[in-house]
Amino acid sequence: MAENDTVESRIVRELASSPFWQLEEGPIKSGFDKKFGESRWTLLLQDMDKHLPQLTSILHLFHFIPRWRIDDIMISYAADQGSVGPHVDEYDVFLIQAHGQRRWKIDTRAIENNNLLPDIDLRILRQFETEQEWLLEPGDILYLPPGVAHWGVAEGECITASVGFRAPTSHDLLEGWVGHLLETGQAERFSDPQRSIIDPQNAAEISPDDIDSLIKCLNSALPQGKEAMAEWLGCYLSEPKPHLYPELPDSDFDVAVIAASGIRRHGFSQLLYRKGDEEITLYADGESFQLPPELLEFVAMLSNNEALSAEELAPWLQHELIIERLESLYELGVILRGND
16 A cells, blocks of 8 residues: 555654654655664555545444544554654544554643754654553554644554544635635626725825725625535535545446446545535535435435445435436446446
8 A cells, every 4th residue: 555656655764863753755665664674663544444445434433423524544554663753633533553552642731833843844742741641452542632742652563543533724714715716706806986086195095995895895706695605615525635536437327237236435535415495415526416305315325325235226216316416426436336
């Protein structure tokens, strides 16, 4: 997996001298384990739930939280004493020990802005004081709230699965929303046909009326009401990561084949839905599709499961609209035939 250029991978090494820590971005050439020796390095593989569908069963344990909040499963393989150093994550993390042992220490003090090692590509804390620690063994889980400094060190070789949660910043949302408006909206040009003639001695002044007019022009680009933003949010939250869009199918949609084989969701894809007053909106990889409220049971079943068998699909394939929506999802690469 680390050699694959479609997989986001990194190696973090602890060094004996300054800068003490080293980051190497993937893809990683084979034989790195012999090159780095038997201790003090860690291999990190992101989005393993998307590359290895069998891992999605782990995510089912976290469905007490909405699916859109779950980001990925990161797999960490560490040699003896391997670590990524003391650091802070700004989102919730569940650490599941899968193999071997790893000792975790936490420091709940507030993190100062200057408490980072300089001149390295890692956000490693300069100062860390252990308040509590635990030795995790296979099957143990440690929950870390956002902002809690932590430091995990392998005792012997070990594998840890880290379930990370999506927590967009207000700037992330603003950037996405404004980008969407710029791409899809109509621009209204500022004009002031009723402007009064001013004293030339005051030509450099920006008047209160000018400010009001410019703000009005700016606000004209912002849709009023909740619905427009809710629609955009559904598309935004269902978008795959830029490097993880599924490939388009090489064959046409065939409802008879689907009826016989069932379907499964592509590991890179996300299906979400929203209940409105008059319709259900299904979101898939940044696209939206409308369905009537009486099809809510089907939409929920489709979105909440990684696969649907031929038997589960059979009662719904009598609906022409469902067939149309499945065809659209198939053409996007969101769903695959069950035997693909």
